[in-house]
Each structure stands twice: as C-alpha cells, then as structure tokens.
Amino acid sequence: MKRKINFLFPLVVSIWHHFLILSVTAQVNLKTDEAALLALKSYVTSDTYNILTSNWTSTTSVCNWIGVTCGSHHQRVITLDISNVGLVGTIPPHLGNLSFLVPLNISGNGFHGILPRELGNLHRLEFINVTSNMFTGDIPSWFSLLPELQHLHLALNSFTGIIPPAICNASKLESLVLGFNQLQGEIPNEIGNLQNLTWLSLGSNQLTGSVPLSLFNIPSLQRLVLTNNSLSGNLPVDICSKLPQLLVLALSDNGFDGQIPLEIDKCSKLQILSLSSNKFSGLIPKQIGNLNVLYILYLGRNDLKGEIPEEIGNLRNLEILDAQNCSLSGPLPSSISNLTSLQSLNLYGNKLSGTLPRDICLNMPDLRAFDLGNNLFSGSIPKAFDLVYVPTLFIS
DSSP states (O other): OHHHHHHHHHHHHHHHHHHHHHHHHHHHHHHHHHHHHHHHHHHEEEETTOHHHHHSOTTSOGGGSTTEEEOTTTOOEEEEEOTTSOEEEOOOGGGGGOTTOOEEEOOSSEEEEOOOGGGGGOTTOOEEEOOSSEEEEEOOGGGGGOTTOOEEEOOSSEEESOOOGGGGGOTTOSEEEOOSSOOEEOOOGGGGGOTTOOEEEOOSSEEEEEOOGGGGGOTTOOEEEOOSSEEEEOOOTTHHHHOTTOSEEEOOSSEEEEEOOGGGGGOTTOOEEEOOSSEEEEOOOGGGGGOTTOOEEEOOSSEEEEOOOGGGGGOTTOOEEEOOSSEEEEEOOGGGGGOTTOOEEEOOSSEEEEOOOTTTTTTOTTOOEEEOOSSEEOSOOOTHHHHSOOSEEEOO
16 A cells, blocks of 8 residues: 555656646746736826726736637637727837737727737737827738738738738738728739638729739628729629628729620629719610619619619619619619518609609608609609608609
C-alpha cells in the first residue's frame, strides 16, 4: 500500500503543477486583455453615458465589464460589443492584443482617426463592425491577413482612396459593407474571388467605371447594392442565371445603360429591384411580372419607352411602383387594379394616355401616394377616388 501511494504521489503533484501553470497563465493572459481594454478606455475622450467610466475598472473582473464576454474554456475576452453607447475617441494599437477576439462591434459611436495596423494580429476575428463612426484614411489592406474574417462592415464613415484589391483575399467573407464613404476608382476585378459573398454594399461612394464581370460570377450573392455612384455599362443578359439567389438588386443613381435583361424573372427570389436614375432604354420586359415576391420596383428617370406590360398586375406583393419621368406611352393597364398591396404608385411625367380604370384603387387599402400627373390621360376621374382616402393624390 505504501509503495502504491509512493507511486501515485509524483503523478498527483505533476497534475496539480500542470493545472497551476494553466491557471497562472490564464490570469496573466486575462491581464493582457484587461490592459488592452483599459488602453481603449484611456483613448476615449467622451463617454456620454459613463459606461466605461463607471464599469470598466480594475475592481471587477474584465469578464463582467459591459460589452465584454469571456470564453468559458480559456477565460479570455472573445467578444467586444460597445455599439451605440455614445463613445468618442480613437482606437489604440493595444486592441491588437485581444488575441481570442471573434466579433468586434464598435458601431454607432464617434470614433475617429485610422484603424491601427495591430488589429491585423487578431487572427480569430470573424466579424468587424465599425459602421457609423468618423474613421478616415484608406481602407486597410491588412484585413486580408485575417483568415477567419466573414463580415466586414465599414459603412457610414469617411474612408477614402480605392477599394484595395488585397481585401478580396479574405476568402471567407460573406458580407462586405462599404457604403456611404468617399471611396473612388473602380471596383477591383479581384472581387470575384469572394465566392462566399452574400451581401455586397458599395452604395453612396464615388466609384467609377464598369462593374467587373467577375462580380457576376458569385452565385451565392443575395444583396447587391451599388446605388449613388458613377458606375456605367450594361447589365449582362444572363445576370440572373449567374446570380440566382439575388434578393436585392439596387443600382439606382448611376450611369448604367442598355436594356433591362429579358431574363430578369430568373432572379425568382428578387424582392427589391431598384434601377432608377440611370440610362436604361428599351421596353419594360413583360417577364418582370413573374417576380412574384417583388415588393419594391424603382424604374423611374430612365429612357424606357413603350407600354407598361399587362403582366405588371401579377405582382400581388408589390408595395412601391415608381416609373416616373420615363417616356412610357399607351394606356394604364387594367391589371394595375390587382396590386392589392400597393402603397405608392408614381407614374408622373410620362406619355401615358386613355382613361383610368374605373376600379383603379378600390382594392388597394394601403395606398398612401398616387401620382399620375403630367401625362396625357383623358376622361373623368374615377368615382373610386371618392370611396377611398389617399393622403397624397396627383392626377392632373
């Protein structure tokens, strides 16, 4: 028995020593995380709601600080979410020491300056959201060094320069949201490397040139937002064969031309189609009436001609139909009365003619805006308008 105890004693001591080392190491590493977050606190010049001032103190464990989550296994900081808490300041390089960080969300604050290069050391990062701050400078190319990065949201800042092609090496990216900055130049051809992308938002920048064909070879893409730039060129005729998962196609306020693709109905999941304020020409394809989950359709301020197709009445989920200031002609299709979900109809400034359907708005209980002004309609105003209340109504 004594020999057995003598044999087990070194083993017990070894295990105890091992756990002691792990415990001490965890405490040291957590102190590193605490130091990084206290550095961030010191770089904050305004704490509107006194969250960091009153809560981020050494008297409590960093794992209990507001906006901080620690992992149960390693006891390291794995989440930092201090979004929308009224902070003003800059980001210290020390934040690059949070080596176990997975999501980083500092959106909706007043942070400014540049994003420090040291954040490129955070190799576990999957989610970065700095939306709605005041960051400046170029978009850092070191984002490409983050092998696990899946979501990069930099919108509503003041980033300048080009979209760095290196960012397209972050092959796991699922969402890339860069809208409402001051980015210039062309969309890099390397964008096609992001084969896991579901959401690309580059709207409200100063981008120029044509959209690279490689962008239309990302079959996982669901939301493509390029509005309010100076982009040009045609849409591929087979855009919907190549992007069959599209839910949102928003290209308004650019210089796109050519025709609306005839096979637009192959984007069968499309919910929002926004093509207004471009140079699209030709007819409104009748196939558009096959988009039975579409609820927003913006076609206005283009060079579209011909009649509004009768098939438009198949869009029973449509809430907004805007085809103002085109060159559309012919009568208003009677099928328009089938749009029972319609809230806004704007066909102002065309060459539409004939009489209005008698029951045009009787089946539209949610209609709030109706504008057919500056057309060539004749006859009397349907009595249906006496039976419904439309807050904004223009027919003359």
